[in-house]
Amino acid sequence: MQVDYLIVGLGLAGLAFSKELEKNNKSFIVFEDHSQNSSIVAGGMYNPVILKRFTPVWNAIEQLEIALPFYAELEKQFNKKYNYPIDIYRVFKSVQEQNNWFIASDKPLLANYMIPQLINNKYEGVLANFGFGKLTNTGRIDTRILLENYRNYLNNKDLIKNESFNYSQLLINKNDVEYKNVKASKIVFCEGFGLVKNPFFNYLPMQEAKGELITIHAPNLNVDFLIKAAVFVLPLGDNYYKVGATFNWKDKTTHPSAEGRQELESKLESFITVPYKIVEQTAGIRPTVKDRRPLVGKHPTHTNLAVLNGLGTRGVMIAPIAAKVLYNNLENDKALDKEISIARFK
Ligand SMILES: Cc1cc2nc3c(=O)[nH]c(=O)nc-3n(C[C@H](O)[C@H](O)[C@H](O)COP(=O)(O)OP(=O)(O)OC[C@H]3O[C@@H](n4cnc5c(N)ncnc54)[C@H](O)[C@@H]3O)c2cc1C
Missing domain, CATH: 3.50.50.60 (FAD/NAD(P)-binding domain)
Known part of the structure; x- marks a missing residue:
């Protein structure tokens, strides 16, 4: 052959x-x-802004120009939905972060994504005393x-x-x-x-990083955007949310671990106060260089x-x-x- x-x-x-x-x-x-x-x-997220520092992701705009039509073509080929546009709300930790957000959102590369406005917290079960910065034109691919x-x-x-x-x-x-x-x-x-x-x-110098995620069921958490604080909380529909992810540079297995679960739960509970149930835990290794x-x-x-x-x-x-x-x-x-x-x- x-x-x-x-x-x-x-x-x-x-x-x-x-x-x-x-x-x-x-x-x-x-x-x-x-x-x-x-x-x-x-998690399948696409987002051209680094949420720690509010700086652009390397080559993100060029990447998205190719990536979004690529997934749209696959949606057409299989007559299925893979791309779920979703806004991201970044929880601010301080006034300083609010200021940094406004400065960054003024930059031409990020202006299409970062909304130059402080979003006040009106969401039950979410702790965000300094409010949120909102990112738009972002989303999730159901990989x-x-x-x-x-x-x-x-x-x-x-x-x-x-x-x-x-x-x-x-x-x-x-x-x-x-x-x-x-x-x-x-x-x-x-x-x-x-x-x-x-x-x-x-x-080739791979510096792989294991990542773990949990899926939770939280009927009292009514948000339709991704919340990013110590971890991300990504709505999947029907009150299910993906929560992640950890970074572990030592463990090279793809098995979910008790440590990973504990870390995710403790970070989640630092800003989400409603009850939830873990329904799944997954892990994988990011091929990082x-x-x-x-x-x-x-x-x-x-x-x-x-x-x-x-x-x-x-x-x-x-x-x-x-x-x-x-x-x-x-x-x-x-x-x-x-x-x-x-x-x-x-
Ligand atoms: C927890 C976690 C969360 C993440 N969240 C995001 C996110 O939100 N957004 C984002 O863009 N990226 C995210 N990533 C990163 C993203 O998953 C990776 O960048 C991407 O999946 C890497 O794809 P890949 O095809 O290179 O590797 P892989 O997905 O690992 O695919 C490699 C494939 O090769 C196969 N294979 C390996 N060796 C052999 C062999 N000898 N013979 C046959 N088959 C073989 C494997 O079975 C596997 O299917 C996340 C990763 C993790 C772990």
């Missing part, structure tokens, strides 16, 4: 690259072994359902192998690669934190091997543009921006 591409991993990176191939009429086979689940558990739908679609077309990719069985020829009974011009690795097991690319930029490009010696990884804490916004840029690099020799090219790591 002969295809244009092999793809290893079907998280947001693998999905975005597969879509790019489909759009360009390239054939491919995906390998997926469910060893990682960052994209499935993710879990999107990936489920896309995986089923690939399954029906026989384009996915639900098995672990075994690196030792990859044959690298001058102009193509062979894996078991499949020949391909190129292979793109999109394994998220699974990259650490990839003998071709595990020299030392310099907080994606990992994109060809292997330094085996040029038919490429990587698409390092999406860190913002896979929803970065994956579509990074996939496009990688495709243009592989097929049209378009140079990669130094900031994202893996050539920055020798």
Whole structure:
């Protein structure tokens, strides 16, 4: 069997690259072994403002210009809703923070998102003595359902192998690669934190961060926006809310932990006073890089091997543009921006 591409991993990176191939009429086979689940558990938020410092997220506007039409196209393809626009209310901790908000909201890049107005707290069960800053044009992608739908679609077309990719069985020829009974011009690795097991690319400096989330049922919490304080509280509908997320730089497992749950509960209770019940706890590992930029490009010696990884804490916004840029690099020799090219790591 002969295809244009092999793809290893079907998280947001693998999905975005597969879509790019489909759009360009390239054939491919995906390998997926469910060893990682960052994209499935993710909060799925897109937001171009760093909520700690009120500064713009790196390249956010360019990313959103590609990402929003990308998800809209998938909604059309599967006749499903994935994009849920939702405002974000950032709880202010002090007058100083209120002032910083007003200064930041005046900057041209952020003016479309940060509302230059203090929102007073009138919400039952929410502690916010200094009020809120409101962000708009932000939202959530339902990554879990999107990936489920896309995986089923690939399954029906026989384009996915639900098995672990075994690196030792990859044959690298001058102009193509062979894996078991499949020949391909190129292979793109999109394994998220699974990259650490990839003998071709595990020299890249990943600084992965485990994240945990809980889903709560809180019938008395009547908010239809995301609240960001010590953690975020994201409405899912029917009085369910996703609460997250932790950052743990040591634990490399994808299992939910008692410590993670305790941390989330204690942070949640620092600003939410209504009763709630935890109905789910999930965990995943964010494929974060030392310099907080994606990992994109060809292997330094085996040029038919490429990587698409390092999406860190913002896979929803970065994956579509990074996939496009990688495709243009592989097929049209378009140079990669130094900031994202893996050539920055020798
Ligand atoms: C708790 C948490 C909350 C988050 N919230 C947000 C958010 O609100 N907004 C946002 O934009 N981002 C968020 N993120 C980050 C986002 O999830 C990641 O940036 C993104 O999912 C990474 O996608 P990926 O495809 O690179 O990796 P992954 O999602 O990890 O996908 C890699 C895939 O490769 C597969 N794989 C690995 N090795 C192999 C192998 N050898 N053979 C076959 N298959 C293999 C894995 O099973 C997996 O499916 C969050 C992450 C976490 C953990």
